[in-house]
Amino acid sequence: MEKLRILHTNDLHSHFENFPKIGRYLQKAQQDKTVDQVLTFDAGDFMDRSHPLTDATYGQANIKLMNSFNYDAITIGNNEGISNSHEVVEHLFDHANFPVVLANLREEDESMPHWAVQDKILTTKKGTRIALIGLTAAYPLSYEPNHWHVKMLKDAMDEVLPKIEGKYDVLILLTHVGLNMDSFLAHNYPEIDLIIGGHTHDLLPHGRNVNGVWITQTGKWGHYVGNIHVEIDDKHHIQRISPHVVATSSMREHDDDQKTILGYRERGKEILSQEKVADLPEKYDGDREAAIDISLDAIADFAGTDLAMLSTGLFLEPFKKGIITKYDLQKILPHSMHVVRSKLKGSDLWRLVMEIEKNRHYLDHFPLQGMSFRGKVFGQMHYRGIKFDPLSKAVFVEGKEINPAKEYQIAVLDHYVLVPFFPTLAIVGDNQFLFPQFLREVIGDYLAKKYPIIGSETNGGPKEPN
Template identity: 50%
Template sequence: METIKIVHTNDLHSHFENFPKITRFIKKSRKESDADQFYLFDIGDAMDRAHPLTEATDGAANIEWMNQQKYDAVTIGNNEGLGNSHEQLDHLYDQANFPVILGNLYEPDNQLASFAQPYLIKQTTKGTRIGIIGFTAPYILTYPLLNWDIRLIQNELPSMLSKLKQEKCDVIVLLSHLGVSMDRLIAKQHPEIDVILGSHTHHLFEKGEVDNGVLLCAAGKYGQNVGTVDLVLDDDHQVTAKSAYTTPTSQLKAKKEDQSWIKLQTEKGNEILASEKVAQIPYTLSTDIEAKHPFITEALKATQEYADADVAVLSSGLFLTDLKEGIVTKKNLHEALPHAIHVMQTTLTGENVWRLIMEMEKNRAYLRRHLQKGMGFRGKIFGELVYRGITIDSKRNVYLNGKQLEMKKEYKIALLDHYLFVPFFPTIEIVGENKIMYPDFIRNVLAKYLQKKYPLR
């Protein structure tokens, strides 16, 4: 008989406030484990640029912490894959002391991403061969914008499983940053997989879930839980029992020094960002859209110019803090706009511009106080929709830059990719010709605009 213990994390999203407890949990689990073999895996979205230290170090601080935990392998999430430029992702793991297992992200020349390997085989002290594979959510519309070739799981998984069979693997573990629905589908189609460690949709399986004999595991989000898997194997290296559970970090003991460490991570990031000056503005840009100098007015100009568009639309909930008169730093912009959101140029005919504006007007009152979560948004409420160059009269006629819409003419609107992903404006997805402008986040677009308009004196 042989026993194997696996500890796993997922969707940490740079929630450093939980890292001290997770560190101690991992150390204790490793030290006190009576299993024959112990493994530690992370299932992606470990980093999130909403945290100043991650933003300031391009994720290097996250990798440094992961190195200290001695992970056996990780895969990437969309925050690593789409929250970094191609070059940044290429070098994110330069200092990592663990392998990145990722079977569906390729260079345009058909080579697997240079920082990744397609699978990993671990052999236990008792000779069991464990095949580890990893996949990330295939955002086929956005990865190509960063010059990546992202591949669908149904095309890549069968051949990967076939390779593990050729390698005579006794146990197969999938590191899946694919979401709960895909995990269940994979379990249904591939019962030869023993364990799927899940993530991406932030689901929590407190005691695991067995689908078609496959053990599905997931530890929620933000390091609020840590997952543990126990496997029992017979003398022929076949799994005879498997179970899973999660441990809430809120139930783990805090130490006196935790808060000072957590605070230090934020301070280190802010110090780096504050040292990088961007512009010098002559007046405060206010989050209040009725103020003398609304922040959103400058942002609308910036996005319209960046997208080379006729008009622009933004929402007030994006702007979390004022930009104070004087020197503007990267810290100021990061605090104001921490979102993983990009500018998007959308081309529509006049009749579809009209329909989009009617959708916006219909949803305006609801969105004003709507608590918005996800889709790259890191604020609280969606807020007020604000137009630049768009007006509507009492008869619902729409005018762009003072001229009435020509129904068959094409127009370019500066929007955000966020508006494509939320469900309130279906016209964008149904008929829009959408060009998401990677790799810059909206704060980077604004930084370039302010740098040019209000140069440092």
């Protein structure tokens, strides 16, 4: 009987506060002599540019740390594939010592990205052939503007499975598609033995068996590490899969851990603080309204529209007078969000405003997580170029009552298209996602033009790799 131990992580999201413990746990477990072999995998979203060190190094700090975790293979999540420019992703894994398995992402010409493989066959010390297939969340609206072609899960599986038929004994998927889609895969592809998943931050303490397929996921942020024991008979057939998780909080902390963790943040702060963006006048000092107003101008200018909208919960801190740096903007607007130019008929724009106004009081203190939001509450929506009369329910655009038949363009965020509060945007909006700049970069570029630093050149920020 062959005994394997599979260690796995998902959705670490640059929560470096858990990395020291996770690293020690993995390295010790990888020396386990009670089993024949230990394998280690990650299911994506290991990086998150809301952390200053990740942002400053374009994820290279994450890769360096992950190299020390001794992964046998990983797949990517949307925080790698969508929250970075195409150029950054092309070089993200230049120094990785682990393979990236990814069956459903292609270059625009349909070629395989040079940094990934569609599938991989691992042969254990006892000769069991393990096929690995990686899948990431299929978001064409976000991937295509970033010059990628993302395949639907079924299309990718139907393409790769015939190619590897007869070449493996055990089939493992590394997925960043969420629990519902993992269940879909389990129902439709019973030849799968194990899915190591992520994306929806579900904690499955003992896994979930769906149609004979084991699905595992460890929640989020490195709060847990997955630990699966697998027994395989002499004919290389799986006899037993026993998933469970280990809480990071149960792992012993070392005396220097907090210093190490603080050092990650301080290093990111140091790098980003060197990049001066603009010299703001006194009217912006602590004035959130002023910050929102100029940010509305910034996204409208970027999208080439007269209309725009932004919510107050995006701004974790107000602007300050004087020199503002990349680090300041990263603290104020840590979200990995992009500007969207949306075309709407006047009747649909009216409906969008009604959705906003109907939900205004509810959203003001609504706690929000996910969909690239890194704040606490949604907050109040502010408009540029739009006025609403609550008594008559009339909407005015640039001082004139809205024309139901006219076509309007408004600058919004991808976040607003994804959240469930404003269905008009997602259902009838003709939405163009504008990549690769983040919201904070769009605002920073606008501030630099409007309030340049006199007597010195502004830097372009930490350079993307060539």
